[in-house]
Amino acid sequence: METINGLYKAECIRTTVFHDGPYKTIADVEYGTAGWVDWYNNRRLHSTLGNVPPAEYEQDHYAHSTPSLSPHESGREPGALQVEGGATSKHH
Numbered sequence: 001m002e003t004i005n006g007l008y009k010a011e012c013i014r015t016t017v018f019h020d021g022p023y024k025t026i027a028d029v030e031y032g033t034a035g036w037v038d039w040y041n042n043r044r045l046h047s048t049l050g051n052v053p054p055a056e057y058e059q060d061h062y063a064h065s066t067p068s069l070s071p072h073e074s075g076r077e078p079g080a081l082q083v084e085g086g087a088t089s090k091h092h
Contacts, residue, residue: 012036 012018012032018039019032042055049057 007040008033008036 012035013023013029018035019028023029023032041053043053045051046054046057052060
């Protein structure tokens with residue numbers, strides 16, 4: 001947690017990359033924070049992920065994963081739990 005807090009302070013709070021001029025109001029901080037979070041999740045190149053942004057990596061991961069079946073596709077009634085022996089039990 002300390003790492004992300006340090007990055008936030010260094011990249012968002014102590015620079016003017018995500019806002020113009022000094023922060024004067026809470027709204028200024030919120031606006032700058034929203035810009036930083038958007039950049040951090042959607043555009044930042046991440047070396048551990050092959051130098052692609054986290055959002056792009058996640059999208060690619062799910063595009064190449066085996067999709068799980070929804071309750072409707074699996075033949076189970078929505079809200080029914082699978083119990084030992086193949087029987088189902090209605091979950092409330």
